[in-house]
Amino acid sequence: MTNQPDPGPAATSIGTPDSTPTGPAAPELFTWEFATNPYPAYAWLRDHAPVHRTKLPSGVEAWLVTRYADAKQALADQRLSKNPAHHDEPAHAKGKTGIPGERKAELMTHLLNIDPPDHTRLRRLVSKAFTPRRVAEFAPRVQELTDDLIDRFAAKGEADLIHDFAFPLPIYAICDLLGVPREDQDDFRDWAGMMIRHGGGPRGGVARSVKKMRGYLLELIHRKREELPAEATPGEDLISGLIRASDHGEHLTENEAAAMAFILLFAGFETTVNLIGNGTYALLTHPEQRARLQASLTAGETELLETGVEELLRYDGPVELATWRFATRPLTIGGQDIAPGDPVLVVLAAADRDPARFDDPDTLDLSRRDNQHLGYGHGIHYCLGAPLARLEGQTALATLLTRLPDLQLAVDSADLRWRGGLIMRGLRTLPVEFTPLHK
Known part of the structure; x- marks a missing residue:
């Protein structure tokens, strides 16, 4: 999962099946104003053009799917492929539906770009790293x-808090x-930083980092x-586990191993950066919600923290749109016919x-119970790293609120800027202030 080029000029809305020449005009999408608060525009789409x-x-x-029932159907529909080879893409769109640089770097054979049976095989190999016990x-x-x-x-x-903590x-x-030695991890931080900084701009910087x-x-x-x-050792790192599986007949190629490690790093960090940043x-x-959570943490309770992170994922989650899908044959979503080769983007937000x-969907309620949100997807492509992201989100928020109890914004909300992009939703910066802690 990655950001796409900067929005620049507003995207053009075309072919809205539920609109009429005299009906209300579709809102502008993917402008900087839209990035700041996309939810009114999404509400309009749900009401007037749910498959747009x-x-x-x-x-x-591409088609944008905005209603919950349609989104859940699309996420699990096997007629929607993750493989970009199914995209009936015109020449001007070549290579613009994935992570910048992944094609040239031969890193396409990862979980976000493949379907069963290859998806089933690769997911089985890596899933053992994200079992509840391992997490x-x-x-x-953490x-x-x-x-x-x-x-x-x-x-x-x-x-x-973005630069110093969430990132x-x-x-x-x-x-x-993954098993990257500690002395090399700052290099990964630099490469990942290049991807986040330039994921909404020129693709060349991202491609070089990839x-x-x-x-x-x-x-x-x-x-x-x-x-x-x-022999395997307890707590074996993931890259070693992938190598061992390959050497024992699982037929994992070297490029597949590199692509798997790459996408776990790439998809596994930016979602959590945004979960922590958006959540804070x-x-x-x-x-009022923050005070409730702090009181429960002071009392040593964890239930509100757990439901609270799920609500933060629903309310303003880190992944705005699910990654690309492509119709392999004619299908209908929400009453709209989709042609083979058409890209489909499920708008999780x-x-x-x-x-x-959801009752009162625009209200943040940390104790919300009936909360089967789609923040980490649905179906066979449900986010493999969700347990780890939840652990990191819960740990980060609980520790911030207990160690820095008077944490507050250092700027007006109107001065904050959101990173332009398509898939992810996250803040560029989050300046905060608090009473200094001295040892």
Whole structure:
């Protein structure tokens, strides 16, 4: 999952099946104003054009699915392929539906771009790294990373929570899980930073970072294969596990191993950056909900933290649109006919505020119970790293609120800027201030 080019001029809305020449005009999509608060536009689409054909800033034309029931259907529909080979793309749209640079770097064979049976095989190989038991074993390391990052700025009384906290935490966590040596992890942080900074702009910077990351991963795979012991060891890192599976007949090619490591790093960090950033911002701008959560944490309770993170995922989640799907044959979604080769983008942010599914969907309620949000997808492509992201989100928010209890925004909300893009939703910066902590 990655950002797409900067929105630039407003995307053009075309072919809205539910509109009429005298009906209300469709809202402008993918402008900077839209990025700040897309929810009114999504509400309009749900009401007037729930399956809406639009021209994206990249020039690609795609269907946007905005209602919860339709979104859930589309996410699980096997007639919608993840393989870009099914895209009937015109020449001007070549290579604009995936992660910049992944084609040239030969990193296409990962879970976001393939279907069964290859998807089933690769997901089985990597899923053991994200079992509840494995994630629980990783919890102390996540807490250690969280405390260490807060220690670095606690005495200053101010911080940019994106740059100083939300960004490095998941990078270091996923590097540890993959088995990237500590001395190399800052390189990964730099490459990932380039992807986030330029994912909404020129694709060249992202492509160069992807190329560097691929070269490093191939080298690391070679090194680990030479050093791998004959028998598995407890807590074995994920790259070693992928190598071992390949060497024991699972037919995992070297490019597949590199692509899997790449997408786990790439998809596994930006979602969590935005979960922490968007979640903290939502709490800071909803003081009653934030006070409820702080009181429960002070009392040693975790239930509201758990339901609260799920609500933050629903209310303003890190993934605005699910990654690309392409129709392999004619199908109908929400009464709209979709032609073979057409791209389909499920708008998770719109579906998760559908009043037909959620009571008071525009209200943040940390104790919300009936909360089957689609923030991590649905069906066979449900996010593999969701348990780890939830752990990181819960740990980060709980530690921030307990160690920095008077945390508050250091700027007006109107001064904050959201990163332009298509798939992800996240803040560029989150300046905060608090009473300095001195050892």
